[in-house]
Amino acid sequence: MSALLQVKNVTKKYGGLTANNNISFDVSENEILSVIGPNGAGKSTLFKMISSFTPTTSGEVLYHGERISNLKPHIVARKGIVRTFQETTIFKSMTVRESVIVAQHLRAKASLAGYFWGTKTAKEDVAAFGIYADELLEFLGMSSISSELAHNLPQGNLRALGVAIGLATAPKVLLLDEPFAGMNHDETMQMVDLVRSVRDERGVTVLLVEHDMPAVMNISDRIVVLNFGEKIAEGSPSEIQNNEKVIEAYLGSVDDEIGM
């Protein structure tokens, strides 16, 4: 399989601190790839650079061989690489369905003025948005909460709403920011199934950043491990599980946390 997304020698420095040092890996089409690492390993920074929410200091991220790093986030989204956020980042005064409809912005065929004057294309768009929203919510098992206001939803549903908003853009690559954080075992398993069906049934390539090890082992085709801003391992879940550097990094992190 050819590489869909390439992270090439990406480095991020904040003043004297190096958050990511010379990181490279490829993501293949239709793959679920996870980036893991202990707290402070530089996962979030890498995630933000891939989605262009923060510029790289050096190196680049390529999509189909085209540079997508250091662009504006909405341009990266337009190319089909869409990120999700952790649960507090939602449209809190919109209902679930409204959120999913507004998130279909990139699928609009009519211009903004067209919507104002109510042209035929705009009316067709509005109808199509509604149909797609209902279909998507059905797919995600969220039909029953479609008219709930986002800020009234419990945490688990919020995470699913984040995925729904991301999927509404009809992305080629979905970047998930810690999709399992703060979830209990059952919720995590549901989310694992959801992410897998997103890939299997919608053909979306998934790159996720996470530190819940069991979930990641379960879901990923391949895993990239970061520690102290460096890539220390890359491979299939079983390879990673038996990698000494990884074991050391995770066991070491326990001491670090006590030390803090």
Place this chain on the structure above:
Amino acid sequence: MKNISSKQLVSVGLLLFAIFVAAPLIIGATGRWDFYFTLTSVALLAIASAGVWLTFYIGRINIGQGAFALIGAYVSAILVVKSGVSFWISLPAAGIFAAIVAIVIGLPILRLRGVYFAMITLVLTQVVTLTALALPITNGAKGISSIPLPSGVSLFGIPIIPDFAAMESTKLAFYYTACILMIATYAALYRLVNSRLGHLCRSMQQNEELASSIGVNISYIRMVIFAISSFFGGIGGAMFGSIAQSVYPSSFQVADSVNFMLNCFLGGLGYVFGPMLGTLVLYFGWDLLFELGKYQLLVYSIILIAVIRFLPNGLLSVRIGKGASK
């Protein structure tokens, strides 16, 4: 969301009746002809306030609408007096010019949020006043006076708009013009808010990061909204200049800009028609307290503070009642 309920239709019908039938009848019966001027002012201020409301809709506090009203008033006056252009062409030109200025100013300042944006816009009115004092084309402190009244417009020999100068009293003509403009403004605003642009504004207001992640070009939308907002300001200002038949650097001051913002707060930021009601209540409230003499400002301010304290969602929130307000 899309379908207009019968209740809304009745409200709009009542409003139109009040403006075009009831108000002229009452004024005619009581002989208070000065009310026409008051109501015309309210209608024009409500147009400018609608613009301010729109910038609130993208999460920006705009205390600079006076600047755009002043720009609109000058553009129209200069076009009519110095170039002999018909007022009815100068009116949209004033709006468009104000919108272009808004785009130029907006480029650097629309990135700012909250109090920083508010502070810059607060300065804008003063900057435009000083510019008007300095430029030769605006005639400095003397301003532009004796602006001719709007001329008539006819198409293929059929008169569409009568010549204002030929009328015995222009009060009623200006009143109807201002009201028609106000209704057009609010109809456009309502439509905009309920169209895709409005939905994108709501998404930006609620979470800019998430909005950009779904592909919304937030700096572009902000610019469009600020331009439309200032267009309304320019239109309101130009109409004012035409009624007063004069424009001075002090025609719109910082206090006016603050009032435009207060109109929105008072009426309710959550309601499209909020600024219209806010303008009416604020303008009449001030006039009614005239009897209090030197205590006018004190009482007025206390009432304003009380309203904002006890009705944080504006006057229109009262009408909605407990059931819907959650």
